Amino acid sequence: MKTILSTLALLLSSLTFYAQSGQPELEREAIKQYVNNKDTMPDTKQGKDIELVKKVLKNYNSAIEALDVTGTERFFTADSKIYESGGSEGNYVHYLEHHLTPELKEFKSFTFSDYKVEVQVDGNYAFTTETYNYTIIVAKDNAEVKRKGVATSVLKKVKGQWLIMISHNSSRR
Numbered sequence: 001m002k003t004i005l006s007t008l009a010l011l012l013s014s015l016t017f018y019a020q021s022g023q024p025e026l027e028r029e030a031i032k033q034y035v036n037n038k039d040t041m042p043d044t045k046q047g048k049d050i051e052l053v054k055k056v057l058k059n060y061n062s063a064i065e066a067l068d069v070t071g072t073e074r075f076f077t078a079d080s081k082i083y084e085s086g087g088s089e090g091n092y093v094h095y096l097e098h099h100l101t102p103e104l105k106e107f108k109s110f111t112f113s114d115y116k117v118e119v120q121v122d123g124n125y126a127f128t129t130e131t132y133n134y135t136i137i138v139a140k141d142n143a144e145v146k147r148k149g150v151a152t153s154v155l156k157k158v159k160g161q162w163l164i165m166i167s168h169n170s171s172r173r
Helices: 002-021 024-035 044-065 092-105
Strands: 076-084 087-090 107-122 125-138 144-158 161-172
Touching: 044 107, 044 125, 044 144, 044 161, 076 092, 087 092, 092 107
Parallel strands: 076 161
Antiparallel strands: 076 087, 107 125, 125 144, 144 161
16 A cells, blocks of 8 residues: 555656646656556656756747857767768867857848657667758848758757757758
């Protein structure tokens, strides 16, 4: 009886956490696991880490859409590696200075659509795959460029913060 009460108390506290977190999909998963008599509850820490990783990616993508990447180096490790469409761009600071900033100056707008992200957390590392469409309007002639893109990244948790260590992206028409 004591074990059943402990289990119910754990379930109740987990469900309360999920309900307060505003993540109904995690709450449903907790209920599903309990109903299916699984021995383990969803890892609340991992769920939180997944959301934090998604937030880093979202903040970075929002900066790209704003055409203002000022301060985005805070999302990357100092020894990051950036790969774009078959080329090695060096670390993020180099990529920012020699590729991204000059490129964004040529754009009138950059927008993502149909964005999807998958995140897998394993300890202090997270592995992500982002798929999306993007549209660029070129400033000099208002030409529209539409592409499908994919990005894979490895993030590392450093001093409690998720940072992008390796990023590779490519696109096609």
